[in-house]
Every structure is written in C-alpha cells, then in structure tokens.
Amino acid sequence: MTAERIQAFVLSDEEKADIDAEMSHYEDPGAASVEALMAVQQRRGWVSDEALHAVAAYSGIPAAQLEGVATFYNLVFRQPVGRHVIFVCDSVSCWLCGYDDLVQSLCAKLDIDFGQTTADGRFTLLPSVCLGNCDHAPALMIDDDHHGPVQADELDRVLEGYS
Numbered sequence: 001m002t003a004e005r006i007q008a009f010v011l012s013d014e015e016k017a018d019i020d021a022e023m024s025h026y027e028d029p030g031a032a033s034v035e036a037l038m039a040v041q042q043r044r045g046w047v048s049d050e051a052l053h054a055v056a057a058y059s060g061i062p063a064a065q066l067e068g069v070a071t072f073y074n075l076v077f078r079q080p081v082g083r084h085v086i087f088v089c090d091s092v093s094c095w096l097c098g099y100d101d102l103v104q105s106l107c108a109k110l111d112i113d114f115g116q117t118t119a120d121g122r123f124t125l126l127p128s129v130c131l132g133n134c135d136h137a138p139a140l141m142i143d144d145d146h147h148g149p150v151q152a153d154e155l156d157r158v159l160e161g162y163s
C-alpha cells in the first residue's frame with residue numbers, strides 16, 4: 001500500500017462523526033474498531049485497504065488491529081460485494097437440517113460459489129458461523145433479514161424480495 005493511495009482516501013464528515021460517536025462510548029478507542037469500520041462500510045459497501053488506513057489514521061487505532069478485527073469479524077467486507085449479501089449458516093444444526101441441499105441449490109441458482117458475486121452484481125454468497133436461528137434451520141440471512149427454515153424449493157420466493 002503506497003502512501004499516495006492511502007492519502008487519496010478521504011473519510012467523509014459523516015463517517016468521521018460516526019467514528020467519533022462510537023469511540024466516545026469507550027475508554028480504549030480500539031474497542032470501537034468494528035463500529036469504526038462499519039461507519040465506512042455502511043456508506044461505501046465495503047472496506048478497502050485505503051479506507052482501513054484512513055480509519056486508522058483518523059481514530060488512532062493501529063491499522064494492524066483494524067485488520068485483525070476485520071479478518072475475524074465476517075460482517076466487515078474487505079472486498080466489493082453485491083447489492084445483497086447472503087450468509088448461509090455453516091454450523092451444526094443447519095448441517096443436520098438440509099444445509100447441503102440448500103447450498104447446492106443456491107450455488108446452482110446463482111451460478112456462484114461461496115465468496116463470489118453474481119454476474120449482475122445482485123448477490124454475494126458467504127458462509128457464516130451460527131446465525132442464532134438454529135430452531136429455524138437451515139437458516140440464512142440476506143442483508144439484515146433472517147430466513148429459515150429455507151428449503152431448496154423455497155429459494156425463488158425468498159430471493160425475489162431482493163432486486
């Protein structure tokens with residue numbers, strides 16, 4: 001990452017205000033790492049290297065710490081994503097209740113694998129740890145919406161709500 005590329009990225013006033021507000025809740029600025037990154041992601045769709053370094057410079061949170069948080073926390077997108085992100089629960093209750101069929105159908109229907117985005121930019125497909133919706137397994141989440149149980153033959157109905 002060159003200094004020029006880092007400097008080329010400018011946080012908006014709204015992003016700075018959100019970061020300030022989040023950091024004001026904590027004594028240690030690092031405790032607001034996720035929220036600081038999400039302040040950018042909410043407006044730009046994802047967090048580029050340049051954006052991460054801009055957040056680091058503004059907040060004083062070391063870039064390496066932000067990188068670590070972004071790597072661990074799968075809701076921080078470090079690559080561009082589609083208009084909608086589908087998280088498929090990849091944990092035990094869902095494995096037992098139709099995960100394999102659901103993933104196979106989703107991948108076939110969207111013509112992508114995990115980590116990819118459809119050609120029309122509509123959906124990105126990602127695996128997730130337990131979505132906390134185990135009693136509705138197999139479960140998935142699209143953007144902030146929980147769905148479940150979702151059987152393969154219900155996918156068209158579920159997906160049509162996201163254009």
Ligand code: FES
Nearest residue numbers: 089094130133134
């Ligand atoms: S195991 Fe899938 S939602 Fe919990």
